[in-house]
Amino acid sequence: MKLSIQKIFLVCFTGWFLTGCQDLLNPKPNNILSADIVLTSPDDVPQVRIGLYNALRGTAALSVVAGDLTADLAIHNGTFTVYNELSNKKILSTNSAAATFWAGVYNVVYIANFIEERLPGLAGVSTTDKNHLLAEARLLRGYAYFIGANTFGGIPLVTTTDVDANSNIGRSSKEEILAFALEDITQAIENLPDTATTGVGYATKHVARAMLARYYLYQSDWVQAEQFATQVINSGQYLLEPNFNTIVTQDFTRESILEVGYTITDDPGTSTYGLNNIFVGRREVIPANSFLLKIFSNESGERNLTVSFDVRNQRGNDNGFSVAKYGTSDEDNNNIVLFRLAEMYLIRAEARARQGKLTGANGAITDINVLRTRAKANTIVSGNQSDILTAIENERLYELAFEGHRWYDLVRTGRANAVMTTFSSNWKDTYNVWPIPQIEIQRNPALRGSQNPGY
Missing domain, CATH: 1.25.40.390 (Serine Threonine Protein Phosphatase 5, Tetratricopeptide repeat)
Structure with a gap:
């Protein structure tokens, strides 16, 4: 346990x-x-x-x-x-x-x-x-x-x-x-405190800074979003896991900034809103086919480990795929991550791209490629601002899938209607x-x- x-x-x-x-x-x-x-x-x-x-x-x-x-x-x-x-x-x-x-x-x-x-x-x-x-x-x-x-x-x-x-x-x-x-x-x-003596389940100054990075991203305050994301990244308190699969299969990873934890006695897996229950146990909710096409692209790399496939589930309208990020009470991945270091790289990448900072050590492309390299995906060499912003939107989909970001991202960027009318009439x-x-x-x-x- x-x-x-x-x-x-x-x-x-x-x-x-x-x-x-x-x-x-x-x-x-x-x-x-x-x-x-x-x-x-x-x-x-x-x-x-x-x-x-x-x-x-x-x-x-x-x-x-x-x-x-x-x-x-x-x-x-x-x-x-x-x-x-x-x-x-x-x-x-x-x-x-x-x-x-x-x-x-x-x-x-x-x-x-x-x-x-x-x-x-x-x-x-x-x-x-x-x-x-x-x-x-x-x-x-x-x-x-x-x-x-x-x-x-x-x-x-x-x-x-x-x-x-x-x-x-x-x-x-x-x-x-x-x-x-x-x-x-x-x-x-x-x-x-600067660090949490009781683990990443509790707040620190860096948790607050991570919240502010997301807050300012949502407010389109690119300077502040970049500043606070950089503070968290440069703090040295968090490290990107070398393998993306660790994000899927383990709780309290080295890149976790804040997550909520469960024990075997209070795991929510069997409740109406328990993520393991709805994604795996009852399979009330499964990955959409359009999402699967994206997550299995060369740009995603090992982020496709976010989902798993079982041919026994493939019947009727069921594509056989399940969300893999949330396990049962006796597994090591039933927590819910609220903030992790990869999101800070994505926030900084978007903030930099919006300011026209695309290339170089302090450019958006560098931040994107940090995550793509970790995921063993194709890296970006160059691109104009529009291309890079599209890449970041997709990167947030690959990296943060089923961590609760997608709808909020589409709404805050004004992209919801364009994307969602294609998805659903x-x-x-x-x-x-x-x-x-x-x-x-x-x-x-x-x-x-x-x-x-x-x-």
Whole structure:
């Protein structure tokens, strides 16, 4: 079994935070505040910290579902309506994945708010320890708001644990949410450690910088995206694995910056949103044929190890291929990677290409070829800016497939409609964001009449 003691810390308190996920903007105070999260003595601090990271896990699988099944990497192959809607581009506001993802985002927000409200006045905890946990809370809240805004558009900005206030709060704009997220992430850096003594399951300054690199990429701030990606690359804390297959078959690799881990007792593999369950066990979702044509190209090289083939599965519309990146609870690849070093090279390559920095040691081509060389793929010699940007789009598909990036990439670059209308005749502008879950509109009067257009 892969987990050491330091990694078990991340996963041993699953039960007590999950019970509050369902009623996220209007939590039951006797449930969450009194029973599930207690912060009345210094002894409670480690458990609350673990609860914060467990809440982050609640967003991980759904970010993969959103990023890759809303796009063109995968198709539905089973019986679950939730995946059929996403695959066939007939997404409804009642889609349970949307509701569960929304709940996951606000569970992180709620616990972070709880820490921010309760921790400063708690006696018996050193200022250093308080500042550290507050930084982690703000960082993960900022990340939750970042993925929430890029998934749903404008969403409620919840900054307290006040039940009455949170039960009737309207949407802030996407720009307002992202500005809040940026402030959270930026403020967190100062009080985060340079290295994590408890493993890559916990935040450090470099985790925050990796988040900022992605944030600024999404904002088209190429200078800042290049700067923060370079800081992470040059930190020396992370190393590209020599073989791409290591990324597929192992957890907590040397290039992992932040990932969420599981043990044999809490592996999500059999749940509706467990990645091994939907990709391998039930085969609810399989790689799309158009994706397979790309991943088996000479430009991809060994990145085709992301998928596996079994002729016994090849029947009807089933092409026989499966996603290989997520194993079962007794295998060494059931974690979900949120940030890794290869993405930093891709962020820097795109940022440099957008600035016209194409060649030389500090050019986009060099960064692309670092990953292609690792994958034993054809390298790039030259090209104009348009060619290089196309290569980077494809490189992100090869390298980051089934890690939850594709749909977000297509939307942020304005390429979604061009790519997706070719993939599916049902695609429309509506699907550049997910719907506000209907159940949240029913619960929260301030959300009524503010559904995303087309849903």
